[in-house]
Amino acid sequence: MCADRNSPISPSPISGFPEWTPAERMLEQQMLDRIRAAFERFGFSPIETPAVERNTVLTAKGGAETERQIYSLTSLHPQSGGARDYSLHFDLTVPLARYVAQHNNALVFPFRRYQIQKVWRGERPQHGRFREFTQCDIDIVGDGKLSLMADAEIPAVISDLFTSLNIGAFTIRISNRKILAGYLERIGFSGSDAADTLREADKIDRQGTAPLMQHLESLSVSQSTAEEILSLIQMQGGSAEILDNLGAMSDVGEQFQQGVSELKAVFEHTAEFGIPDQNIAVDLGIVRGLDYYTGTIYETRLNDHPQLGSICSGGRYDDLASYFIRKTLPGVGISIGFTRLFSQLLQAEIIKPVSASTAQALVTIPDESLMSEAIQAASAMRSAGINTEIFFEPARLGRQLRYASRKGFRFAVIPLSEDIEKAQIKLRDMNEGEEFTFPIADLPQQILRMLQQ
Amino acid sequence: MCADRNSPISPSPISGFPEWTPAERMLEQQMLDRIRAAFERFGFSPIETPAVERNTVLTAKGGAETERQIYSLTSLHPQSGGARDYSLHFDLTVPLARYVAQHNNALVFPFRRYQIQKVWRGERPQHGRFREFTQCDIDIVGDGKLSLMADAEIPAVISDLFTSLNIGAFTIRISNRKILAGYLERIGFSGSDAADTLREADKIDRQGTAPLMQHLESLSVSQSTAEEILSLIQMQGGSAEILDNLGAMSDVGEQFQQGVSELKAVFEHTAEFGIPDQNIAVDLGIVRGLDYYTGTIYETRLNDHPQLGSICSGGRYDDLASYFIRKTLPGVGISIGFTRLFSQLLQAEIIKPVSASTAQALVTIPDESLMSEAIQAASAMRSAGINTEIFFEPARLGRQLRYASRKGFRFAVIPLSEDIEKAQIKLRDMNEGEEFTFPIADLPQQILRMLQQ
Numbered sequence: 001m002c003a004d005r006n007s008p009i010s011p012s013p014i015s016g017f018p019e020w021t022p023a024e025r026m027l028e029q030q031m032l033d034r035i036r037a038a039f040e041r042f043g044f045s046p047i048e049t050p051a052v053e054r055n056t057v058l059t060a061k062g063g064a065e066t067e068r069q070i071y072s073l074t075s076l077h078p079q080s081g082g083a084r085d086y087s088l089h090f091d092l093t094v095p096l097a098r099y100v101a102q103h104n105n106a107l108v109f110p111f112r113r114y115q116i117q118k119v120w121r122g123e124r125p126q127h128g129r130f131r132e133f134t135q136c137d138i139d140i141v142g143d144g145k146l147s148l149m150a151d152a153e154i155p156a157v158i159s160d161l162f163t164s165l166n167i168g169a170f171t172i173r174i175s176n177r178k179i180l181a182g183y184l185e186r187i188g189f190s191g192s193d194a195a196d197t198l199r200e201a202d203k204i205d206r207q208g209t210a211p212l213m214q215h216l217e218s219l220s221v222s223q224s225t226a227e228e229i230l231s232l233i234q235m236q237g238g239s240a241e242i243l244d245n246l247g248a249m250s251d252v253g254e255q256f257q258q259g260v261s262e263l264k265a266v267f268e269h270t271a272e273f274g275i276p277d278q279n280i281a282v283d284l285g286i287v288r289g290l291d292y293y294t295g296t297i298y299e300t301r302l303n304d305h306p307q308l309g310s311i312c313s314g315g316r317y318d319d320l321a322s323y324f325i326r327k328t329l330p331g332v333g334i335s336i337g338f339t340r341l342f343s344q345l346l347q348a349e350i351i352k353p354v355s356a357s358t359a360q361a362l363v364t365i366p367d368e369s370l371m372s373e374a375i376q377a378a379s380a381m382r383s384a385g386i387n388t389e390i391f392f393e394p395a396r397l398g399r400q401l402r403y404a405s406r407k408g409f410r411f412a413v414i415p416l417s418e419d420i421e422k423a424q425i426k427l428r429d430m431n432e433g434e435e436f437t438f439p440i441a442d443l444p445q446q447i448l449r450m451l452q453q
Numbered sequence: 454m455c456a457d458r459n460s461p462i463s464p465s466p467i468s469g470f471p472e473w474t475p476a477e478r479m480l481e482q483q484m485l486d487r488i489r490a491a492f493e494r495f496g497f498s499p500i501e502t503p504a505v506e507r508n509t510v511l512t513a514k515g516g517a518e519t520e521r522q523i524y525s526l527t528s529l530h531p532q533s534g535g536a537r538d539y540s541l542h543f544d545l546t547v548p549l550a551r552y553v554a555q556h557n558n559a560l561v562f563p564f565r566r567y568q569i570q571k572v573w574r575g576e577r578p579q580h581g582r583f584r585e586f587t588q589c590d591i592d593i594v595g596d597g598k599l600s601l602m603a604d605a606e607i608p609a610v611i612s613d614l615f616t617s618l619n620i621g622a623f624t625i626r627i628s629n630r631k632i633l634a635g636y637l638e639r640i641g642f643s644g645s646d647a648a649d650t651l652r653e654a655d656k657i658d659r660q661g662t663a664p665l666m667q668h669l670e671s672l673s674v675s676q677s678t679a680e681e682i683l684s685l686i687q688m689q690g691g692s693a694e695i696l697d698n699l700g701a702m703s704d705v706g707e708q709f710q711q712g713v714s715e716l717k718a719v720f721e722h723t724a725e726f727g728i729p730d731q732n733i734a735v736d737l738g739i740v741r742g743l744d745y746y747t748g749t750i751y752e753t754r755l756n757d758h759p760q761l762g763s764i765c766s767g768g769r770y771d772d773l774a775s776y777f778i779r780k781t782l783p784g785v786g787i788s789i790g791f792t793r794l795f796s797q798l799l800q801a802e803i804i805k806p807v808s809a810s811t812a813q814a815l816v817t818i819p820d821e822s823l824m825s826e827a828i829q830a831a832s833a834m835r836s837a838g839i840n841t842e843i844f845f846e847p848a849r850l851g852r853q854l855r856y857a858s859r860k861g862f863r864f865a866v867i868p869l870s871e872d873i874e875k876a877q878i879k880l881r882d883m884n885e886g887e888e889f890t891f892p893i894a895d896l897p898q899q900i901l902r903m904l905q906q
Contacts, residue, residue, distance in 0.1 A: 009513050011555040011777050014539060017503035019552070021559060022566065025499045041835045043812030043842025046478045050470035050585055051504070051571060060462050071526045073541075075575055086467060088504075088526075099472070102464040106474060108809060108859050110846060113475065118504060122528055132503055142846070149824070149845035160835070272828040274836070324464050356561060359496030371602070375725040382494045382613070383727070389496025392602035393563060393595070406561050 016123065016131030018339060023353035023408070028342055031165060031351075032116060035136050035336065038161035039114040042153065044138050047113045049095035051120075052086040057098050060323040066090060069121040088120040092137045092335070100141055101324035109143035110150065116338075130339050139333030141320055146330045151296040151316050152266045154332055155280055156273035158300055158312055163279075167350055169303040170311075172275075173283040174266065176296050177315070178259025179246065180284060183232060186253040193219055195291075201233055202287040205309075209234075232284060239267060239282040259295070266296055286310075294318045298334055308344050312336045355408030359387040361447060363413040364400040373415040377425060377440050381413075384444035386451075388413075405430055411447060415440070469576070469584030471792060476806035476861070481795055484618060484804075485569060488589050488789065491614035492567040495606065497591050500566045502548035504573075505539040510551050513776040519543060522574040541573040545590045545788070553594055554777035562596035563603065569791075583792050592786030594773055599783045604749040604769050605719045607785055608733055609726035611753055611765055616732075620803055622756040623764075625728075626736040627719065629749050630768070631712025632699065633737060636685060639706040646672055648744075654686050655740040658762075662687075685737060692720060692735040712748070719749055739763075747771045751787055761797050765789045808861030812840040814900060816866040817853040826868040830878060830893050834866075837897035839904075841866075858883055864900060868893070 013019065020028060036046075052073060059067055072087040089095050092115045100111060116136045123129050138157065140150040155172045162170045180201065184194040197219075200212040209230060216226040235242050246260045263282065270280055286299045295316035302308055314334030321329050345351045363378045365371060374390055381388040389409075391400045397414065404412045414426040416437070425443055427436045429450065438446060466472065473481060489499075505526060512520055525540040542548050545568045553564060569589045576582050591610065593603040608625045615623045633654065637647040650672075653665040662683060669679040688695050699713045716735065723733055739752045748769035755761055767787030774782050798804045816831045818824060827843055834841040842862075844853045850867065857865045867879040869890070878896055880889045882903065891899060 009509050009777055011507075011510060011551045013555070014503060014505065014507065017505060019502060020500075021556065022498035022500055025501055028501075029499055040811035040840050043810055043815075043840055045475035045809060045811050046482055047473075047475055048478055048481075049472060050467060051573070052467065052470060052585070054464075054467065056462050057464060068528070070528070072528065073524045074527050075521070075523070075525065098464045102466075103474065108856065112810075112842065120504070132505070145846075147845040147847070149843075153843065153845070156832075269825070269828055272825055272832065274832040324462055356498060357496055357565075358493035358498050362496075372722070372725055375722055379609075379725065379727040387493050387496055389565065390602075390606065392600040392606070393598075394600070403561065 016129070018130055018132070018343060021353070021356070023356040024346065026355070026358065027346075027351055027353050031342060032134070032136070032338070034164045035161055035338070036114070036116060038157060038164055039136075039138055041160060042112075042138075042157050044112045044114040044157075047096075047099060047115055048117060049089070049092075049099055049115070051088055051118070053089050053095060053098060055085055055087050057324070058087050058089065058094060061094070069123055071120050071122050090121050091119055092117060092135050093333075096137070096139060096141075097321035098324055100329060101321045101327075104325060104327070109141065110146060111141045111143075112138070113141075114138045130343075133337065133339035134342075136336040136338050137333060139320075139331050141329050141331035144328055144330075146332065148262055148265055148296075149269075150332050151262070152269050153273065154296075154298060154314070154334055155266075155270065156275055158298065158334060159273075159275040159279045162300065162312070167302065167345060168305070170279060171301055171303055172280045172312075173286050173299045173301070174263070174280060174296065175282065175284050175286050176259040176263040176266075177287070177293055178255050178262065178295060180233065180259075180287065182253050182256030182259055183229070185255055186251075187225060187229075189219075197229075198287050201229075201285075204233065204285060235284055239280070242282045242284070243267060262295055288313060288315055292317050296332065305344075305348065305350070308341065311341050355410075357389060357407045357409055359389040359409065360451065361386055361388045361411040361413055362400070362404040362407075362409045363388060363390045363415070364397060364404070365391060366397045366400075366414060367417055368394065370415040370417060373423075373425075373440065374413075377413055377415060377443055380440070381444050381447065384448060386444060386447055401428070410451075413443065469582070471583055471585070471796060474806070474809070476809040477799065479808070479811065480799075480804055480806050484795060485587070485589070485791070487617045488614055488791070489567070489569060491610060491617055492589075492591055494613060495565075495591075495610050497565045497567040497610075500549075500552060500568055501570060502542070502545075502552055502568070504541055504571070506542050506548060506551060508538055508540055510777070511540050511542065511547060514547070522576055524573050524575050543574050544572055545570060545588050546786075549590070549592060549594075550774035551777055553782060554774045554780075557778060557780065562594065563599060564594045564596075565591070566594075567591045583796075586790065586792035589789040589791050590786060592773075592784050594782050594784035597781055597783075599785065601715055601718055601749075602722075603785050604715070605722050606726065607749075607751060607767070607787055608719075608723065609728055611751065611787060612726075612728040612732045615753065615765070620755065620798060621758070623732060624754055624756055625733045625765075626739050626752045626754070627716070627733060627749065628735065628737050628739050629712040629716040629719075630740070630746055631708050631715065631748060633685065633712075633740065635706050635709030635712055636682070638708055639704075640678060640682075642672075650682075651740050654682075654738075657686065657738060688737055692733070695735045695737070696720060715748055741766060741768055745770050749785065758797075758801065758803070761794070764794050808863075810842060810860045810862055812842040812862065813904065814839055814841045814864040814866055815853070815857040815860075815862045816841060816843045816868070817850060817857070818844060819850045819853075819867060820870055821847065823868040823870060826876075826878070826893065827866075830866055830868060830896055833893070834897050834900065837901060839897060839900055854881070863904075866896065 069090055070087045118132055119135050120132050123131055158172050184197055200215040203211050213226055243264050288297045293315035297315035299310035300312035312334055316332040318330050320331050363374045365374045378388045378390045401412055409430055412428040416424045423440055424437055425440050522543055523540045572588050573585050576584055611625050637650055653668040656664050666679055696717050739750055741750045746768035750768035752763035753765035765787055769785040771783050773784050816827045818827045831841045831843045854865055862883055865881040869877045876893055877890055878893050
């Protein structure tokens with residue numbers, strides 16, 4: 001942020017490409033570690049794909065909006081050429097589809113993968129939007145078929161994950177796209193009219209009901225039918241009650257009924273999966289990406305921070321990779337737009353950096369004659385599993401302790417010279433300001449004991 | 454590797470961009486976790502910089518070879534434009550220099566950072582060379598000055614790290630560029646002659662002594678002087694012996710003497726840092742990058758796999774970031790070209806993938822009536838810290854156990870139906886082929902006990 005104006009090439013941030021301080025990066029790593037641990041608790045296996053894919057792969061599905069955002073590679077040196085066929089990936093779904101198609105024979109299905117990687121989108125930078133960001137995705141992909149129980153397991157992963165992140169109360173909202181789509185089909189909506197209606201329904205959270213009602217009017221839908229649609233989307237009540245009400249609706253067609261029965265089945269095992277009641281709710285108001293999801297859909301919100309929108313979303317799809325392989329690969333998955341979530345949590349001070357050092361203890365050197373004692377103390381602490389830095393620069397002890405305090409060390413270790421107390425050290429708890437003196441040999445155990453308190 | 458030839462867009466690997474199977478990726482993550490833990494044990498803090506830097510930053514130092522390898526970003530869509538000023542970073546040193554200059558006021562010095570990230574180079578792909586690869590770097594950067602003890606600590610990090618990686622015996626070779634440079638200066642070599650000579654000396658490992666001797670002849674160096682230079686470079690003996698011999702040499706000039714005294718000081722604390730004698734050796738035969746390093750230099754080799762070359766190298770430099778800031782920032786650091794090392798370890802079968810799943814246990818569902826028991830057993834295991842997958846697809850038990858075996862699970866859990874033994878489960882140790890039956894409630898403790906054995 002603060003480039004020296006006298007420097008030959010003044011470095012400055014690149015808009016949309018976030019960069020954190022070491023203390024913030026430690027916090028980011030801690031959160032990513034917890035997300036990874038939650039994914040692994042449910043037996044998802046890691047994959048990583050190259051940052052680039054062939055342009056033919058990235059644009060297989062089309063979509064002018066996405067293509068406009070793709071960063072393509074070229075050589076800086078005009079003579080070199082060569083890389084023009086590759087671009088940076090803009091999500092982890094296209095790479096997953098390509099990976100599963102390419103390594104199809106080597107994979108065991110159902111294939112459960114997690115992927116935590118950067119993606120790049122040449123978006124116009126604006127508040128909360130990044131051009132480089134980390135996504136955390138999981139998917140369960142079946143070969144030809146995939147049990148509905150996979151849909152039921154996904155909320156358990158979400159619940160476990162956000163509980164372990166410890167960033168406040170959250171609600172997983174769950175629905176099934178067949179319910180609303182079936183309802184619209186039943187009242188005679190054709191493909192694009194239905195898709196447009198779902199898109200307007202998806203806006204209710206941000207824009208209210210007016211756009212949907214105007215849209216329905218433009219399709220010459222009667223006032224009473226429009227209100228029926230709205231009351232379906234906004235159906236109130238507990239999850240069990242909503243499921244009962246949906247089950248009791250008659251003359252709703254096969255697709256609607258299938259959606260309701262899938263949603264019931266997914267919801268049925270919630271408690272056995274260990275999901276607390278207050279963390280999950282049936283909500284027909286969530287709709288999501290129209291051309292991809294075909295069944296169960298998920299959104300997740302922080303109860304106290306609704307302005308963040310959905311922080312973890314996904315759903316069931318019928319067809320992952322038909323652009324790349326003649327095989328039906330149905331799946332279900334979720335994605336966390338991690339960088340946006342992390343930056344907003346930081347900004348709202350829901351999470352706060354604690355220390356700029358990965359080490360718990362700083363070993364000071366009050367006098368150069370104590371160099372050997374300092375190094376031996378540090379080596380013993382590291383062997384005991386205590387991350388330890390040594391302050392090697394010649395400086396008065398006061399400056400060394402200020403360094404310890406600025407970087408946020410919990411402990412400072414001060415070797416004592418022979419004429420004070422032979423082979424003794426002083427341990428200073430920087431949080432409490434207390435000091436303890438004991439033999440160097442006891443140091444690791446003393447620190448471990450204090451860390452456990 | 455095996456794209457379906459009937460598929461619309463046949464996916465295939467991109468040369469130089471490695472992609473691993475899930476089992477290989479798990480192994481890669483495990484190694485990267487250990488490297489990170491070693492860095493953190495010594496109090497290095499993480500930073501991450503964007504994948505891209507401004508072209509002015511990347512090319513500040515010049516070097517046509519490097520520039521030819523830079524991947525620049527452009528928009529795939531010609532109308533969008535905009536990204537032409539940015540390129541992918543080709544190492545982590547230029548980004549570090551830019552980061553330290555840009556955030557100079559926010560950092561606490563000495564600044565100890567580690568950085569584990571992908572870098573990209575548009576190299577002609579060849580055996581063991583990658584165009585996308587992971588580097589693992591650490592640096593200690595001082596503000597104006599940096600204690601020589603930082604140089605002494607670096608081999609301790611290397612030794613700790615490769616011990617924890619457990620990939621066989623290794624030797625850290627250590628030297629100081631001032632020794633050879635001082636010697637050449639003393640016998641009257643000017644700047645570029647000295648630099649060329651060091652470059653030829655660096656080739657001895659791969660090409661023998663002939664290129665160096667021819668080069669010295671071309672400079673009209675007498676046969677006896679050429680042999681003196683060679684015998685200095687190839688000085689044999691234990692580290693202490695070499696240091697003694699160097700110390701005893703007379704009429705060698707100030708630079709040479711300073712190099713020897715630095716090398717001695719660095720070597721002196723080896724044992725206190727816990728570096729076993731056999732892991733480190735003074736070796737004047739290592740030279741390294743000529744325009745950057747100014748003092749201590751390091752290389753690391755696997756004793757049983759010399760063909761891998763140096764797997765961890767670095768050294769002391771006087772000036773990190775003068776291209777970006779009017780401040781002297783001396784430092785010392787090392788870098789591991791991780792992807793090359795990992796791929797060669799895999800290929801040589803020094804490391805081997807064990808399992809394709811992050812989970813230790815697979816819960817089977819022999820009959821759909823046992824769904825609730827299966828889910829409850831899995832939830833209890835996860836709560837106890839055991840990564841667990843449930844096999845939800847309807848299939849005969851035999852197929853489910855084959856799946857467990859193909860993916861490399863250690864345990865299969867088989868809930869038993871009520872009419873066999875109420876609320877009992879069978880635990881199968883897939884390694885030993887043994888089976889145990891006990892109440893569901895005892896499952897997590899039983900597995901934890903067996904994992905500890």
